[in-house]
Amino acid sequence: MTITASATRVELLSPAGWSPVCDWDLLVPGRGVAVLLPDGRQAAVFRDGSDRIYAVDNRDPFTGAYVLSRGLIGSTADGRVYVASPLLKQRFDLLTGECLDDEDVRIAVHTARSA
Amino acid sequence: MTTTKPTLLLVGYGMVGHRFLEALADTGAAARYRVVVLAEEPRPAYDRVGLTSYFSGRSADDLLLAEEGFTDRHGFEVHLSSPAVSLDPAARTVTTAAGHTLSYDTLVLATGSYPFVPPVDGRDAEGCFVYRTIEDLQAIEAYSAGARVGAVVGGGLLGLEAAGALKGLGLETHVVEFAPRLMPVQVDDAGGAALRRTIESMGVVVHTGIGTKAITVAEGRAVGMSFTDDSELATDLVVFSAGVRPRDQLAREAGLTVGERGGIAIDEHCRTSDPHVFAIGECALAVDGRVYGLVAPGYEMAVSVAQQLAEQAAQPFTGADLSTKLKLLGVDVASFGDAFGSTPGSLDVVYSDSRSGVYKKLVVTGEGELLGGILVGDASAYATLRPLAGTGRPLPVPAESLVLPAGADTAVSLGSSALPDEAVVCSCNNVTKGTIRAAVTDHQCTTVPEVKKCTRAGTNCGSCVKLLGTIVADELEAGGVEVDRGLCPCFAHTRAELYEIVLVKRIPTHRQLLAEHGRAPEGSEGCEVCKPTVASIIASLAPELEASGHILDGEQSGLQDTNDHFLANLQKNGSYSVVPRIPGGEITPDKLIVIGEVAKEFGLYTKITGGQRIDLFGASVDQLPMIWSRLVAAGFESGHAYGKSLRTVKSCVGSTWCRYGVQDSVAMAIQLELRYRGLRSPHKLKSAVSGCARECAEARGKDFGVIATTNGWNLYVGGNGGATPRHADLLAQDLDDEQLVRLIDRFLMFYIRTADRLERTSTWLERIEGGLDHVREVVVEDSLGIAEELEALMARHIGDYQDEWAATLADPERMRRFVSFVNAPGVPDPSIRFVPERDQVKPDLVLLATEEQLLAALDPDNAPFPADRILEEAR
Ligand code: SRM
Ligand SMILES: Cc1cc2nc3c(=O)[nH]c(=O)nc-3n(C[C@H](O)[C@H](O)[C@H](O)COP(=O)(O)OP(=O)(O)OC[C@H]3O[C@@H](n4cnc5c(N)ncnc54)[C@H](O)[C@@H]3O)c2cc1C
Ligand code: SF4
Ligand code: FES
Numbered sequence: 001m002t003i004t005a006s007a008t009r010v011e012l013l014s015p016a017g018w019s020p021v022c023d024w025d026l027l028v029p030g031r032g033v034a035v036l037l038p039d040g041r042q043a044a045v046f047r048d049g050s051d052r053i054y055a056v057d058n059r060d061p062f063t064g065a066y067v068l069s070r071g072l073i074g075s076t077a078d079g080r081v082y083v084a085s086p087l088l089k090q091r092f093d094l095l096t097g098e099c100l101d102d103e104d105v106r107i108a109v110h111t112a113r114s115a
Numbered sequence: 116m117t118t119t120k121p122t123l124l125l126v127g128y129g130m131v132g133h134r135f136l137e138a139l140a141d142t143g144a145a146a147r148y149r150v151v152v153l154a155e156e157p158r159p160a161y162d163r164v165g166l167t168s169y170f171s172g173r174s175a176d177d178l179l180l181a182e183e184g185f186t187d188r189h190g191f192e193v194h195l196s197s198p199a200v201s202l203d204p205a206a207r208t209v210t211t212a213a214g215h216t217l218s219y220d221t222l223v224l225a226t227g228s229y230p231f232v233p234p235v236d237g238r239d240a241e242g243c244f245v246y247r248t249i250e251d252l253q254a255i256e257a258y259s260a261g262a263r264v265g266a267v268v269g270g271g272l273l274g275l276e277a278a279g280a281l282k283g284l285g286l287e288t289h290v291v292e293f294a295p296r297l298m299p300v301q302v303d304d305a306g307g308a309a310l311r312r313t314i315e316s317m318g319v320v321v322h323t324g325i326g327t328k329a330i331t332v333a334e335g336r337a338v339g340m341s342f343t344d345d346s347e348l349a350t351d352l353v354v355f356s357a358g359v360r361p362r363d364q365l366a367r368e369a370g371l372t373v374g375e376r377g378g379i380a381i382d383e384h385c386r387t388s389d390p391h392v393f394a395i396g397e398c399a400l401a402v403d404g405r406v407y408g409l410v411a412p413g414y415e416m417a418v419s420v421a422q423q424l425a426e427q428a429a430q431p432f433t434g435a436d437l438s439t440k441l442k443l444l445g446v447d448v449a450s451f452g453d454a455f456g457s458t459p460g461s462l463d464v465v466y467s468d469s470r471s472g473v474y475k476k477l478v479v480t481g482e483g484e485l486l487g488g489i490l491v492g493d494a495s496a497y498a499t500l501r502p503l504a505g506t507g508r509p510l511p512v513p514a515e516s517l518v519l520p521a522g523a524d525t526a527v528s529l530g531s532s533a534l535p536d537e538a539v540v541c542s543c544n545n546v547t548k549g550t551i552r553a554a555v556t557d558h559q560c561t562t563v564p565e566v567k568k569c570t571r572a573g574t575n576c577g578s579c580v581k582l583l584g585t586i587v588a589d590e591l592e593a594g595g596v597e598v599d600r601g602l603c604p605c606f607a608h609t610r611a612e613l614y615e616i617v618l619v620k621r622i623p624t625h626r627q628l629l630a631e632h633g634r635a636p637e638g639s640e641g642c643e644v645c646k647p648t649v650a651s652i653i654a655s656l657a658p659e660l661e662a663s664g665h666i667l668d669g670e671q672s673g674l675q676d677t678n679d680h681f682l683a684n685l686q687k688n689g690s691y692s693v694v695p696r697i698p699g700g701e702i703t704p705d706k707l708i709v710i711g712e713v714a715k716e717f718g719l720y721t722k723i724t725g726g727q728r729i730d731l732f733g734a735s736v737d738q739l740p741m742i743w744s745r746l747v748a749a750g751f752e753s754g755h756a757y758g759k760s761l762r763t764v765k766s767c768v769g770s771t772w773c774r775y776g777v778q779d780s781v782a783m784a785i786q787l788e789l790r791y792r793g794l795r796s797p798h799k800l801k802s803a804v805s806g807c808a809r810e811c812a813e814a815r816g817k818d819f820g821v822i823a824t825t826n827g828w829n830l831y832v833g834g835n836g837g838a839t840p841r842h843a844d845l846l847a848q849d850l851d852d853e854q855l856v857r858l859i860d861r862f863l864m865f866y867i868r869t870a871d872r873l874e875r876t877s878t879w880l881e882r883i884e885g886g887l888d889h890v891r892e893v894v895v896e897d898s899l900g901i902a903e904e905l906e907a908l909m910a911r912h913i914g915d916y917q918d919e920w921a922a923t924l925a926d927p928e929r930m931r932r933f934v935s936f937v938n939a940p941g942v943p944d945p946s947i948r949f950v951p952e953r954d955q956v957k958p959d960l961v962l963l964a965t966e967e968q969l970l971a972a973l974d975p976d977n978a979p980f981p982a983d984r985i986l987e988e989a990r
Pocket of ligand 4: 574575
């Protein structure tokens with residue numbers, strides 16, 4: 001695989017500062033990818049139709065499986081962008097981590113940027 | 116009985132008179148008056164519009180409009196066979212033929228019209244009839260017993276209806292029309308020509324452009340006719356149907372104002388020149404200078420007068436639409452709105468096929484708003500088009516696509532959803548779509564008859580009943596609550612409607628469809644419901660849209676559920692299963708060995724499925740390409756276990772081995788599975804072929820099931836296992852191979868086109884209007900004329916088929932997704948681990964219980980390292 005020099009990177013903020021996780025052009029609009037973080041945790045990184053970037057925990061709290069990166073993203077009528085788990089379809093707000101289908105559940109969110 | 120209530124006298128108890136009485140009851144005006152009715156005919160009002168159905172078995176009683184006890188319940192005093200013969204407006208009295216004089220405070224004239232009989236010699240002879248009352252029809256029926264030839268004078272709407280009746284009575288039938296074309300009032304020359312061809316092909320002889328000079332009479336009976344061109348015709352029976360004239364005699368003789376060419380002049384409140392006298396229906400001359408020969412305008416007048424009498428705000432009557440739809444001799448004819456294009460700047464969109472006798476013309480404005488139209492031969496679009504005419508809204512699709520025959524490439528039909536709520540669905544009774552919906556939602560009507568009763572829609576000519584049915588069904592389906600038939604929050608359309616939109620407007624992306632036809636705010640992402648649904652529609656129409664047929668290409672790749680995205684089925688621990696296609700369940704030992712080797716090498720749990728194939732569980736995303744390159748090399752293809760698409764065609768062993776088998780069920784199952792593999796549909800599709808009636812393949816539990824007979828194949832459709840099992844219904848019998856395949860092609864494409872999201876054929880079959888019969892008509896008898904189109908769509912799908920897995924392996928772009936972590940290709944997902952069970956593996960779920968559990972279990976060999984280094988490695 002060749003990567004052009006101009007390719008933008010996607011970075012996540014951790015206590016150690018910004019760390020690059022992947023090249024921008026690996027992201028398909030409306031979909032996510034999984035990234036492995038230095039401490040062994042997993043994050044799901046998404047790009048929406050307007051090219052905004054989001055990152056949340058990859059673990060689906062309802063099943064324990066590390067699959068949220070494989071869910072489809074959507075937006076609610078009031079514009080909240082979410083990912084729907086590919087397993088049992090619960091939806092999670094990508095900015096706040098709140099589960100839209102169960103207010104007691106919330107997943108961790110990461111700060112992401114393209115640089 | 117003495118009463119202090121003022122007297123309301125109604126003269127004429129025909130259709131409009133009856134509607135007036137109903138409106139009196141509805142508005143409460145009935146209670147304010149003593150209501151007296153003078154009727155000339157020997158029976159209460161009946162359905163004159165449906166008069167001809169008397170010949171097809173509806174009795175005089177069936178035709179009555181009022182339900183039992185209607186007049187008694189409201190205290191209306193009805194005098195049958197009591198025509199009024201004179202009116203004295205100064206004294207406010209009316210005198211009947213029997214010599215009774217009745218006083219009134221308010222008089223309503225609803226005397227209708229009489230058939231015009233041209234003043235030709237011999238017109239009073241025996242064997243000459245008109246066509247207006249039940250008595251007229253009874254007389255024609257009786258006389259026709261001794262007749263061989265019948266002729267109708269007048270090729271208009273009623274004349275053709277009369278001709279149909281004569282034909283039905285077994286007479287050699289002629290129609291004589293003075294104008295150069297049939298139905299001169301409703302249709303233009305080209306429409307008249309199409310109508311003529313079709314009617315002639317049914318054996319009715321049409322003579323246009325000639326006038327009737329005289330009826331030839333012998334011994335008091337009609338025996339023939341002579342014409343203005345000096346030709347002659349021998350006939351035993353003549354029906355005059357040369358137009359109607361308003362019955363204004365009472366009013367005229369009483370000195371009320373009448374029109375030059377007849378009709379009791381009324382103002383926009385239906386008042387005559389005498390303030391105590393109203394006139395409504397066909398006897399009235401409206402303010403726009405017209406006498407309306409249709410029932411709908413009369414009904415409007417009736418309601419308006421009743422409202423005034425109840426002192427309610429009344430809708431003035433200033434004019435009405437002359438739309439009509441008829442089935443004459445089995446030919447559909449409709450005209451509506453500005454049918455002749457008299458609006459300045461209007462344009463005609465015309466389709467004409469002289470062979471099939473179909474002629475369609477839509478009149479539109481430059482901006483594409485519908486003004487009116489003429490439909491001959493195929494008026495199926497009338498019910499939805501008429502209410503759209505004159506609404507000032509542009510048509511939702513180009514007018515051209517609406518006049519094309521259903522089989523043509525870009526033909527579309529508008530569903531009831533195209534209609535705004537204010538559209539008048541039933542023009543006879545002026546009932547809007549909104550009123551019909553309210554009958555279901557607010558008045559709890561649950562059946563079409565209830566809605567008819569509640570709203571009156573569909574109770575006259577019946578041309579709106581089909582549309583009415585769809586609206587009611589749609590409304591009911593939504594459960595009576597505020598209705599949203601939309602696919603999801605992003606689209607107000609159903610899947611079937613989106614299918615039509617995508618097809619007609621050739622929209623190749625979800626993004627464009629959402630922007631142009633969605634209801635979500637701008638910049639919406641769509642959602643997890645509409646994305647895969649639209650992706651599936653685009654995939655099944657890919658060749659038509661010139662879009663890529665591969666579901667991992669372009670935008671499609673972002674729309675698929677995870678199963679389609681990875682061409683495998685997601686399992687509970689995040690691993691995937693692999694199901695190679697094993698057509699018909701037949702597999703060679705060599706292929707079995709390959710499956711065994713692959714399973715062993717990748718440590719996959721192996722199981723025979725309920726669909727006669729083999730499932731390999733526990734693959735991680737990065738293993739999928741390696742597994743599949745092995746399988747593809749051995750000749751396997753994707754089994755589409757992940758897709759809403761054809762799954763398996765199961766087979767029994769059939770005639771090759773089984774002592775009972777009568778056909779080769781395995782060969783047929785393989786043929787069908789290969790034919791329909793990869794076909795994207797609203798839900799999964801399953802099939803089976805059994806070699807005899809013992810049905811070992813359980814074909815009747817399938818979406819389409821085939822059972823062998825000694826003569827060929829029986830085709831069953833709409834079967835289902837699962838949560839709501841249903842046995843499939845027989846669609847067609849004793850088909851040869853070719854017929855079988857053709858019917859399945861059509862059936863599947865029709866289903867794909869019209870079903871809702873995640874609606875199996877079983878629920879679809881039970882939901883759609885007309886059910887199995889309708890599907891049989893469309894699929895077997897081609898009642899919509901779309902069979903060819905459906906077959907062509909299927910042919911293109913088949914021609915376009917490629918194995919998704921082979922194509923994916925061949926394309927590095929598509930392969931990029933098959934990594935567990937984008938920043939660490941090659942690093943396996945540590946959360947996917949297995950524990951042993953019965954000599955195979957199963958997911959290790961303990962590992963997934965908490966995140967800490969996973970972190971603690973991380974293999975030191977797999978120790979994570981800084982992400983930037985991982986990224987470096989990836990390069
Ligand atoms: C593997 C298999 C069970 C097995 O081990 O035998 C299976 C497995 C699944 N079935 Fe099934 N069904 C399997 C045969 C059946 C059958 C039997 C048949 O096809 O003869 C039925 C009943 C027949 C029918 O469909 O009418 C069946 C009725 C269902 C249903 C209920 C469908 C319904 O209309 O009610 C679902 C749920 C759905 O699709 O919404 C379902 C869904 C599923 C899903 C896709 C559930 C899911 O989303 O995870 C399972 C995943 C398959 C996988 O991961 O590979 N499966 N499933 C069978 C695969 C057959 C194949 O070779 O492709
Ligand atoms: C075969 C046929 C098919 C038709 N098809 C259609 C169609 O598809 N669509 C459509 O819109 N229209 C159709 N029409 C026309 C429709 O029937 C009339 O528009 C409608 O009946 C008019 O209603 P009305 O009450 O004004 O007149 P009528 O229904 O004619 O009622 C008038 C009544 O008044 C009575 N009457 C007259 N004078 C007196 C008197 N002095 N005293 C007491 N009673 C009197 C008459 O006997 C009659 O019963 C059709 C008509 C016919 C005959
Ligand atoms: S369905 Fe008939 S032919 Fe097929 S295996 Fe059963 S008994 Fe034999
Ligand atoms: S349009 Fe005639 S009954 Fe509705």
